[in-house]
Amino acid sequence: MNMEKMMQDKAVSMYGSDLSNCSNEQIYLLLLDITKDLMANAPLIEGDRKLYYISAEFLIGKLLSNNLLNLGVYDQVRDVLAGMGKTLAEIEEIEPEPSLGNGGLGRLAACFLDSIATLELPGDGVGLNYHLGLFHQKFENRKQKELPDPWMTAQSWLNDTGKYYPVHFGNMDVEAHLKSMDVIGYTGKKNQLLLFDLDTVTEAIVESDSINFDKNDVKENLTLFLYPDDSDEVGRKLRVYQQYFLVSAGAQMILEDVKAHSWDLKNISDHVVIQINDTHPSMVIPELIRLLMENGLSLEEAVAQTEKVCAYTNHTILAEALEKWPSHFIEQVAPQLMPIIRELDAIAAKRDDNPKTRIIQNDIIHMANMDIHFSKSTNGVAKIHTDILKDTELHDFYRLYPEKFNNKTNGITFRRWLQACNPQLTKWIISKIGDGFLKDSIELEALKKYAADPECQKEVLAIKREKKEELAVFLKNRQGVEIDPNSIFDIQVKRLHEYKRQQMNLLSVINLYQEIKNGYVPEEKVTVIFGAKAAPAYILAKDIIHAILVLSDLIAKDEVASKYLQVVMVENYDVTCAEKLIPAADISEQISLASKEASGTSNMKFMLNGAVTLGTDDGANVEIHHLVGDDNIFIFGVDSDTVIKHYEKADYHPQDILAQDSKVRELVDFLVSEEMIALGDQTSLGRLHHDITTKDWFMALIDLESYMNCRKEAYAAYADQNRWAQMMINNIAAAGFFSSDRTIAQYNEEIWKLK
Ligand code: 26M
Incomplete structure (x- = not known):
């Protein structure tokens, strides 16, 4: 295939002009067209x-490079463009x-789709076509402001299947419109990737300079937004509407497919597996049972088949994130499900007399409990996470169903997170060990023998420097x-949450700032980079963003400190940003409170990029x-058992640490120092200070x-560049395990059993 000719021809047919005269936008659109044709x-x-990976989120990122790469025409397009x-x-x-x-859950789903196809x-994938993505983040007065984030344009990767599925809510009927990529x-x-939408x-x-809108008219707003939080009652109910819309249309589509193949619905579990991505799509269980019964199966048959079709993935142990819906919500949104949920x-109750494993408790429906009882598999997303779930x-539940529990450590697609975002490093690896690792990532281990080689170092x-x-x-x-670029790039990028402890990073930066003010001269300049969105209703998370932005400006204004230290918070951290930040990082900050981060996936992307x-x-x-x-990692902090014991005994009090450790006290108090207040908002900084101290x-x-x-140790290690490069190579060499191809192969062997 001659890519140059294809592009030329498209330029003529689309714009009646020569390729060389096309604007970037025109080139993008003609490449979109060519790529979609090739994919069609x-x-x-x-x-x-067949597997259906059902998820409320698919954080796919931009698709052009990714699709060109997988079609095998990336290099050709790159060369044609280079010629221009x-x-x-x-x-x-x-x-x-x-x-x-x-964040991680949605990005994982996108990596999985890439690996499943590969x-x-x-x-x-089965999901929802939100018209506006997660909000666009702007900084104004050193605070996060949320703006609408429209992404659908006239020409896009989205195709219209022309198919509609009726969805019956308690108070109205709607038609789910199936789009696909x-x-x-x-x-x-x-x-x-099958995405349901609502034409109305x-x-x-939505107001243009905020994300406020009337949440009452479901027909106008059902697929309008991706939900970042559960801040108010109407919002929560809207989320239940979205979830039922997704699973009802999804289950109908699946049954239609089974019938089209003339497969017997009584044996649907021979032909279909549904992976439930967290509890957001959990209502697919009662909905599938309901539909199977409509198609002539008895309740017993429908339940038995559904339990063999469905598999559930848990992505967090945070109590506030485990979905529980009052039964009156379901009664209103999908009353037809209530009799089934009561049967379940x-x-x-018959399987276990322990009240804690019941699905309905005090008129509240525990979605995860329903998932575990009525699916064949429950998995965690990293070894420690699965162990904590079990223990x-x-x-x-583990005592009741030990055979259902299993671990599937997360992974990332190397196509996007190495080949596309770091072609220089990819080329270097190929020059050393060949390109076999692109198919079998474990082959990266062969790089180990180059770690001590000064030339390779x-x-x-040099590649890191270029990135x-x-x-x-x-x-x-x-x-x-x-x-x-001469400084150490020390990067923490992920959603803003207290358990991820961006505030601890901040306090440590304050320490460095104060030491420099007191005459300490660091060996290396450091650039500390943050990227994070906070849920709009998560006040403390927004306070942390504010404190970071204030400190950033404070340091920048200081003539001495700014020579050695810079703090940058990137605006609107998204997949595109990640693809630039991760290859450029020297240090990957993964500092969650032990036991709380189920897996993390940026940790894998960072190590893969050295x-x-x-x-x-x-x-x-x-x-x-x-x-x-x-020798190739910097680990610190209390372990997960210690943390879990503190929670069990409720014996952790920040006051105890503050009373013994005057240094820590000083750092925390700096949050409300005159310097900080001069640039920041006293209420916000005071609230953060109050929270951390009490x-x-x-x-x-x-x-x-x-x-x-530990951070100081890492900075000191960096000063020995050969030693550091050795660590970099050892990290790249060990990253093969984290390919999502490996993760997906394990899901398939142990749960899905396709092919
Ligand atoms: C909800 C309401 C208020 C505050 C927080 C939440 C909330 C927190 C976590 C909601 C959902 C949460 O978990 C889902 C999730 O995104 N989990 C992430 O899944 C990734 C992929 O498995 C893991 O790598 C991350 O560690 C995990 O946090």
């Missing part, structure tokens, strides 16, 4: 057993990013901030630690000292 012709992956003096990155700037996810497993795997075969949704009801609760959080350092310079250009263009982890033994960090060994629910102070010491 790709064969669908088929089989007599352009880069794919410039062209991709035109593409809007569909932000159809909050392994040629028949499996589609092709998901092309690395071998050129494809699955689908009206973007115009009765069956659960504590879900212990009662020089080469990876740091690229990031500097990107940030200058994106938000006008200048950073110094950053060294500074973190706690939490989530997948535990497995990273094990794979790279003590509650500190996620124990930022318990690890602050050991974190600061």
Whole structure:
């Protein structure tokens, strides 16, 4: 295929002009057209057993590079563009990013779709087509402001299937309109991402400079927004509407597919597996039972089949994130489900007399409980997370169904998180060990033998330097901030949450700032970079953002401190940003309170790109630690058992630490110092200070000292560049385990059993 000719022909047919005269936007649109045509012709992956990965979120990111790569034409397009003096990155700037996810859970679903198609497993994603993605974040007066984030344009990756499925709510009937996107795997075969939408949704009801809208008219707002939180009652109910809309249309579509294949619904579990991504789509269980009964199965048959069809993934042990709906919500939104849920609760009661495993408790429906009883598999997303589920959080269920519990440590697609975002490093790896690792990621281990080679060390350092310079250009263009590629890039990017402890990072930066003010001269300049969105109703999270932005300006204004230290908070952290930040990182901050981060996935992306982890033994960090060994990671902090015991005994009090440790006291008090108040909002900073000194629910102070010491060690290690490069190579070499191809192969072997 001659890509140059295809592009030329498209330029003529679309614009009647020569390719060389096309604007970046025109080039983007013609590439979109060419790519969609190529994908339309790709064969669908088929089989007599199919997976449906059902999820409220698919954080797919921009798709042009990704699709070109998987179609095998990335290099050709890059070369044609190079001939015109352009880069794919410039062209991709035109593409809007569909932000159809909050964070790790949604991004994981997107990586999984890539791997499912690449392994040629028949499996589609099933989700919702939100008109506005997660809000667009702006900083105003050093505070987060939320703006609408429209992403759907006239031409996009989205296709209209023309299909509709009726959904009956208690108070109205609607039609779910099925849209789709092709998901092309690395071998050129494809699955689908199936997204339901509602034609009556009206973007115009959203104010243009806020994300406020009338939540009462469900027909106008059902698929309008991705929900970032559960802040108020109407919002929560709208979320239940969304969830039922997703599962009802999804289950109907699945049954239609079974019938189209002339498969017997009585044996649906031979042909269908539904992976339930967290509890958001859990109502698919009673809905599938209901529909199977409508199709002639008895309750017993329908329940037995559904339990064999469904599998559930848990993504968090945070109590506030485990969904529980008052039965009157379901009564109003989907009354037809209530008799079924009551039957399921009765069956659960017969299986176990422990009241804690009941589905309905005090008229509240516990979605995770329904999932565990009525699906064949319950998995956690990293070894430590699954162990905690078995030993504590879900212990009662584990005793009841030990055979259902299993671990599937998360993974990431190397196509996006290495090949597309770091072609330089990819090329270097290929030059050392060949390209076999692109199919079998474990082959990266062969890099180990180059870790001590000074020539190789020089080469990876040069690549890192280039990526740091690229990031500097990107940030200058994106938000006008200048950073110094000579400094250590120390990066924490993830949703803002107390358990992730961005506030601990902040306190440690305050420490460094004060030390510099007191005459300490650091060996290396440090650029500490944050990127995080806070749920709009999560006040403390927004207070932390405010404190970071205030400190950032405070340091920048200080002539001495700014020579050695810079704090940058990137605006509107999204997938596109991540693809620039991660390859440029020296240090990967993974500092959650042990036991709280189920897995984390940016930790994997960072290590794959040669950053060294500074973190706690939490989530997948535990497995990273094990794979790279003590010499190639910086681990600090109390372990998960200690944390769990503190919660059980309720004996952690920040006051105790503050009373003994005057240094910590001083750092925390700096939050409300005159310097900070001069630039910041006293109420917000005071609230943060008050919380940390009186509650500190996620124990930022318990690890602050050991974190600061460990961070210093990491900075000192960085000064020995050869030693550092050795750590970088050892991290890249050990990253193979974290390919989502491995994760998906395990899901398939142990749960899905496709092909
Ligand atoms: C809800 C309301 C208020 C505050 C927080 C929440 C909330 C917190 C966590 C809601 C959902 C949450 O968990 C879902 C989730 O995104 N989990 C992430 O899943 C990733 C993929 O498995 C993991 O890598 C992350 O560790 C995990 O946090």
